[in-house]
Amino acid sequence: MKTLRQIVLALTLLGAATASAWAVPLLASKVTDPRTAFDDLTIAAANLGYAIVKMQPVDSALTKRGFDDTHVRLFFIGKAEAVREAEEKAPLLLQMLPLRVVMIIRKEEVVLMSDDFDRWRQIFSDSWSVPLLNRWEDDVRTIFLEYANGSKH
Amino acid sequence: MRTLLRLLALMLSLALITLSGGARAADEPPVLVKFLPGVTLEQANAALIAAIVNNNYTFVRQQSLDARLVPEALEGRQVRIVYFCNFAKMSSALNIDVRAAQVLPCRFTLTEAEGGGVNLMAINPAWVAQGWNNPLLQPDCLALKRDYLAIMDEVAL
Numbered sequence: 525m526k527t528l529r530q531i532v533l534a535l536t537l538l539g540a541a542t543a544s545a546w547a548v549p550l551l552a553s554k555v556t557d558p559r560t561a562f563d564d565l566t567i568a569a570a571n572l573g574y575a576i577v578k579m580q581p582v583d584s585a586l587t588k589r590g591f592d593d594t595h596v597r598l599f600f601i602g603k604a605e606a607v608r609e610a611e612e613k614a615p616l617l618l619q620m621l622p623l624r625v626v627m628i629i630r631k632e633e634v635v636l637m638s639d640d641f642d643r644w645r646q647i648f649s650d651s652w653s654v655p656l657l658n659r660w661e662d663d664v665r666t667i668f669l670e671y672a673n674g675s676k677h
Numbered sequence: 678m679r680t681l682l683r684l685l686a687l688m689l690s691l692a693l694i695t696l697s698g699g700a701r702a703a704d705e706p707p708v709l710v711k712f713l714p715g716v717t718l719e720q721a722n723a724a725l726i727a728a729i730v731n732n733n734y735t736f737v738r739q740q741s742l743d744a745r746l747v748p749e750a751l752e753g754r755q756v757r758i759v760y761f762c763n764f765a766k767m768s769s770a771l772n773i774d775v776r777a778a779q780v781l782p783c784r785f786t787l788t789e790a791e792g793g794g795v796n797l798m799a800i801n802p803a804w805v806a807q808g809w810n811n812p813l814l815q816p817d818c819l820a821l822k823r824d825y826l827a828i829m830d831e832v833a834l
Contacts, residue, residue: 549779575746578740582771586764594775602743604747607753611756615788618742618788619786622742628778
């Protein structure tokens with residue numbers, strides 16, 4: 525019995541270690557309501573020169589068609605300089621623009637999730653793409669930190 | 678004891694499924710690309726929207742890459758983004774794993790090629806899913822990739 529428990533524990537730890545090697549998006553979370561979360565995201569993005577170019581209310585799009593509420597909304601943020609730079613230097617990265625922010629609405633908490641930049645760096649590891657991916661990731665990280673800690677107006 | 682054995686068997690099964698799924702997904706290209714010779718961006722765009730509908734998806738919207746970032750008159754005309762969706766598939770995927778939102782809504786990017794023709798591109802959802810380590814989601818993403826390829830083939834006809 526004890527041995528079996530040890531095997532299960534070892535497998536669990538192995539699974540956790542393996543999982544940590546897989547993709548992890550940027551995440552930010554705070555206790556708030558969706559309306560305030562949207563406002564805070566908008567301000568945090570604007571402070572870095574990004575605009576929200578589109579909001580996709582996946583939750584209501586699904587519920588009005590009779591599906592379960594997934595509590596997910598999508599936001600696309602962008603800035604013109606990022607587009608121009610990607611067009612010139614790394615056209616395949618245009619696939620990532622405008623940048624996606626997934627909003628997950630929990631009971632009293634609103635979580636933001638980014639795309640996984642590490643995953644993209646694994647494939648687009650050339651000297652043009654990596655600096656762009658790093659910058660976009662830094663921008664999203666800053667936006668998420670500001671969102672989580674409270675936006676500066 | 679029996680519960681522990683079941684748990685052990687489940688974990689081993691999941692590990693095997695994950696490993697086999699990972700091996701398959703390792704072959705996935707990150708971006709799906711099809712070159713459409715002899716067509717304009719407008720022609721390719723129209724054919725794409727028709728193919729999306731023919732393959733049981735809903736056309737959501739299209740936009741330039743810099744839409745709402747610059748005045749409309751100054752928007753780039755050489756790149757077009759087309760978003761589309763199948764709501765049943767989207768609901769199913771999100772109920773399995775919320776990270777599926779990273780490939781939603783479905784998207785194609787059309788770019789005018791130098792010297793004529795159009796490149797039709799999409800991020801391969803099966804490649805993205807490879808990073809999630811969720812064997813339950815991988816079949817859906819492989820099916821989604823097949824749909825992408827079917828749409829691309831139809832546009833190229």
